[in-house]
Amino acid sequence: xxxxxxxxxxxxxxxxxxxxxxxxxxxxxxxxxxxxxxxxxxxxxxxxxxxxxxxxxxxxxxxxxxxxxxxxxxxxxxxxxxxxxxxxxxxxxxxxxxxxxxxxxxxxxxxxxxxxxxxxxxxxxxxxxxxxxxxxxxxxxxxxxxxxxxxxxxxxxxxxxxxxxxxxxxxxxxxxxxxxxxxxxxxxxxxxxxxxxxxxxxxxxxxxxxxxxxxxxxxxxxxxxxxxxxxxxxxxxxxxxxxxxxxxxxxxxxxxxxxxxxxxxxxxxxxxxxxxxxxxxxxxxxxxxxxxxxxxxxxxxxxxxxxxxxxxxxxxxxxxx
Amino acid sequence: xxxxxxxxxxxxxxxxxxxxxxxxxxxxxxxxxxxxxxxxxxxxxxxxxxxxxxxxxxxxxxxxxxxxxxxxxxxxxxxxxxxxxxxxxxxxxxxxxxxxxxxxxxxxxxxxxxxxxxxxxxxxxxxxxxxxxxxxxxxxxxxxxxxxxxxxxxxxxxxxxxxxxxxxxxxxxxxxxxxxxxxxxxxxxxxxxxxxxxxxxxxxxxxxxxxxxxxxxxxxxxxxxxxxxxxxxxxxxxxxxxxxxxxxxxxxxxxxxxxxxxxxxxxxxxxxxxxxxxxxxxxxxxxxxxxxxxxxxxxxxxxxxxxxxxxxxxxxxxxxx
Numbered sequence: 001x002x003x004x005x006x007x008x009x010x011x012x013x014x015x016x017x018x019x020x021x022x023x024x025x026x027x028x029x030x031x032x033x034x035x036x037x038x039x040x041x042x043x044x045x046x047x048x049x050x051x052x053x054x055x056x057x058x059x060x061x062x063x064x065x066x067x068x069x070x071x072x073x074x075x076x077x078x079x080x081x082x083x084x085x086x087x088x089x090x091x092x093x094x095x096x097x098x099x100x101x102x103x104x105x106x107x108x109x110x111x112x113x114x115x116x117x118x119x120x121x122x123x124x125x126x127x128x129x130x131x132x133x134x135x136x137x138x139x140x141x142x143x144x145x146x147x148x149x150x151x152x153x154x155x156x157x158x159x160x161x162x163x164x165x166x167x168x169x170x171x172x173x174x175x176x177x178x179x180x181x182x183x184x185x186x187x188x189x190x191x192x193x194x195x196x197x198x199x200x201x202x203x204x205x206x207x208x209x210x211x212x213x214x215x216x217x218x219x220x221x222x223x224x225x226x227x228x229x230x231x232x233x234x235x236x237x238x239x240x241x242x243x244x245x246x247x248x249x250x251x252x253x254x255x256x257x258x259x260x261x262x263x264x265x266x267x268x269x270x271x272x273x274x275x276x277x278x279x280x281x282x283x284x285x286x287x288x289x290x291x292x293x294x295x296x297x298x299x300x301x302x303x304x305x306x307x308x309x310x311x312x313x314x315x316x317x318x319x320x321x
Numbered sequence: 322x323x324x325x326x327x328x329x330x331x332x333x334x335x336x337x338x339x340x341x342x343x344x345x346x347x348x349x350x351x352x353x354x355x356x357x358x359x360x361x362x363x364x365x366x367x368x369x370x371x372x373x374x375x376x377x378x379x380x381x382x383x384x385x386x387x388x389x390x391x392x393x394x395x396x397x398x399x400x401x402x403x404x405x406x407x408x409x410x411x412x413x414x415x416x417x418x419x420x421x422x423x424x425x426x427x428x429x430x431x432x433x434x435x436x437x438x439x440x441x442x443x444x445x446x447x448x449x450x451x452x453x454x455x456x457x458x459x460x461x462x463x464x465x466x467x468x469x470x471x472x473x474x475x476x477x478x479x480x481x482x483x484x485x486x487x488x489x490x491x492x493x494x495x496x497x498x499x500x501x502x503x504x505x506x507x508x509x510x511x512x513x514x515x516x517x518x519x520x521x522x523x524x525x526x527x528x529x530x531x532x533x534x535x536x537x538x539x540x541x542x543x544x545x546x547x548x549x550x551x552x553x554x555x556x557x558x559x560x561x562x563x564x565x566x567x568x569x570x571x572x573x574x575x576x577x578x579x580x581x582x583x584x585x586x587x588x589x590x591x592x593x594x595x596x597x598x599x600x601x602x603x604x605x606x607x608x609x610x611x612x613x614x615x616x617x618x619x620x621x622x623x624x625x626x627x628x629x630x631x632x633x634x635x636x637x638x639x640x641x642x
Contacts, residue, residue: 023342027364042589043348261627268363268591268623302589306582309630 001146001240003188006153006181013055013151016088020044022162022296027266032282033321034289037166038263039159042271042302046084046112048077049155049178049300050142054085056151057140066091069137073128075101076227077301078142083114094137096128104305143177144234153181159296160190168295170278170287173197173206173248175230176237178300183244194246198281200225201250206241209233210248224253224311227274227301249286256280258317263299272308275300283320322467322561324509327474327502330377334472337376337409341365343483343617348587353603354642355610358487359584360480363592363623367405367433369398370476370621371463374498375406377472378461387412390458394449396422397548398622399463404435415458417449425626464498465555474502480617481511489616491599491608494518494527494569496551497558499621504565515567519602521546522571527562530554531569545574545632548595548622570607577601579638584620593629596621604641 021040028036041049058070069092072082079095086093093114097106098121106116119127132139141148155178159169169186173179176197183195199206200223209215209232217232233241256273259280263269278297281287289295342361349357362370379391390413393403400416407414414435418427419442427437440448453460462469476499480490490507494500497518504516520527521544530536530553538553554562577594580601584590599618602608610616 018347021342021344023364025364026339026366027368040589043344043346045347047348264591265627268361270585270589270591306586306633312627 001150001153001181001184003185005150006157006185009056009150010154010157012059013052013154016055017051018043018045019158022159025267028262031262031266031317031319032279032289032295033291033319034282034293034295037163037294037296038267038269039155039296039298040269041155042269042275042299046077046080047302048081049152049298050077050081051084052154053148053151053177053181054078054081054140057145057147058085058089058091060147061138065138069094069135071096071128071131071137071139072142073124074142075105077303079109080112082140083109083112087113094131096124096131098124143175143230144236146236149177149181149237149240151181152178153185155298156182156185157189160186163294163296165294166190166193166296167293168194168196168289169298170196170198170281170295171298172225172228172274172277172300173199174228175234176206176241177234179245180234180237180240184240187244195244196247196249196278196281196287197241197245198249198251198277200228200256200277201252203229203231204250205230205233206248207250209238210242224256225274225277227272228277247287249281249284251277251280251284251286255284257312257315259283261312261315262317264312269299270302270304271299272301272304275302283317285320322471322474322502322505324506326471327478327506330471331475331478333380334373334376334475338372339364339366340479343480346588349583352583352587352638352640353600353610353616354612354640355603355614355616358484358615358617359588359590360476360617360619361590362476363590363596363620367398367401368623369402370473370499370619371398371402372405373475374469374472374502375399375402375461378466378468379406379410379412381468382459386459390415390456392417392449392452392458392460393463394445395463396426398624400430401433403461404430404433408434415452417445417452419445464496464551465557467557470498470502470558470561472502473499474506476619477503477506478510481507481514484615484617486615487511487514487617488614489515489517489610490619491517491519491602491616492619493546493549493595493598493621494520495549496555497527497562498555500566501555501558501561505561508565516565517568517570517599517602517608518562518566519570519572519598521549521577521598522573524550524552525571526551526554527569528571530559531563545577546595546598548593549598568608570602570605572598572601572605572607576605578633578636580604582633582636583638585633590620591623591625592620593622593625596623604638606641
């Protein structure tokens with residue numbers, strides 16, 4: 001993966017995805033101590049950036065491969081992205097989910113025309129692999145794939161065009177598909193831009209791996225940022241992240257939820273906790289920013305149920321500086 | 322007031338207000354049955370469009386008048402706008418509020434450096450008038466003023482520039498300052514664009530007045546759209562609204578709250594109930610829209626406390642068509 005493959009990905013997926021808004025958010029400046037911008041991938045088709053990678057992977061298949069279908073093991077944004085991609089391209093999608101997945105997520109994927117297979121959570125990757133073998137279908141991994149990463153990287157090129165004055169870009173970080181792709185694009189096209197990742201302090205796989213100099217596995221936990229739950233950096237993602245990222249912050253649940261409430265009440269934008277973790281990194285004081293620095297936060301997804309707002313009831317936020 | 326005075330207002334206030342985002346919102350299309358756009362005045366300075374009119378009125382004063390201060394009787398967005406305007410222009414603001422105003426609103430106005438005078442709700446206009454007499458200060462009315470209306474009209478010109486393909490514009494309606502100004506601007510600059518107002522069915526002052534052919538007063542009630550509580554059309558606003566508006570819808574509280582929840586959950590945007598009433602008008606079936614029609618909803622303000630989200634808990638929404 002490199003700037004050229006990301007540029008190709010961009011042309012390939014352009015007819016099928018939205019150019020999402022990038023907004024200057026002066027209402028956030030006094031809280032974050034910088035010139036704040038947001039890139040609203042929560043307004044992407046299916047509500048998250050995941051559509052970029054899924055679409056690029058599916059469009060890179062041969063017509064025969066595509067006709068045999070695509071498969072994902074995911075109850076989250078990746079599964080929804082694969083279902084939507086298949087529908088858009090006239091293909092069949094099979095999404096393998098844990099039996100314990102919320103009804104609303106199962107229904108959302110079915111509404112997109114995908115087949116849903118329910119199984120024990122621990123078996124979901126085996127079941128998905130079996131479906132692929134039996135049907136000749138193609139598994140699309142959520143992050144550990146160069147073509148998926150190149151798709152996510154298109155977000156970086158879009159941001160540079162929409163905000164040429166950008167100084168710093170802050171992204172949520174889990175397996176590293178988003179950060180790997182975007183940081184590669186940004187460092188090649190605009191090397192002066194700082195690129196930072198924010199991961200849950202409760203699941204600090206990149207913080208630990210970068211310290212060790214190679215991918216390490218951390219214990220599974222359930223952070224507030226419930227979409228950022230990879231235990232290990234993607235083996236294919238790790239080198240790109242390590243080479244192209246200026247800083248990684250490990251953000252507490254407390255500050256992730258403060259960031260979500262700040263974005264909602266001051267920014268008037270609803271996003272899932274995982275999408276707010278970059279703002280949390282600044283609020284918690286992990287990323288030094290200057291008052292005149294143009295900092296763009298990637299709001300990666302908006303999959304949040306109304307009942308999840310309850311967890312914000314007692315949350316307060318204060319200016320970081 | 323006419324296109325020329327609105328254009329002058331635009332130049333006058335430009336250094337002091339934000340050009341707010343106007344976004345295409347495909348996520349709302351299936352619910353509203355049209356090509357939906359939103360104009361985010363909830364992201365204006367002080368969180369509402371009111372700043373445009375307040376700023377235009379203050380900038381139209383002589384230096385001597387401005388030095389003597391400006392006064393408003395308002396516990397809402399207008400009061401906040403006057404306080405902010407005075408601060409920006411280095412003048413003194415006095416805001417008269419009912420003793421019963423929520424603490425958070427009093428504090429917000431004080432934080433902008435304004436003096437707050439608390440009194441009985443029924444006395445607030447008398448108290449404000451007395452302050453003006455004693456200090457030689459100028460009262461800025463919330464809507465019934467041609468200069469205030471011209472300021473609000475600048476929103477119409479901004480929308481036409483940001484969305485040249487616009488077919489229909491839908492705005493919240495109370496005394497008629499916003500609709501009077503914007504409809505005058507839009508009908509002069511782009512007569513083919515339909516301009517519609519949405520008011521609470523519980524307080525249908527324009528529906529009744531347009532039927533009668535002159536301003537009539539309706540009983541005071543407390544609609545969900547709690548910023549749209551004028552009992553009577555502004556005497557100066559009414560002729561502009563009557564001449565330039567294509568339709569007025571009287572929207573139920575139920576559909577106003579459905580619209581607020583729809584905008585939050587599908588559009589990922591938080592706005593106050595009053596700002597969502599235009600979306601409610603389409604949801605309730607009062608405005609006929611076509612699938613290929615570009616309809617822009619003015620999201621007039623975002624002044625909403627977290628606890629107000631509770632009222633959305635049991636609210637459901639369905640596609641209008």
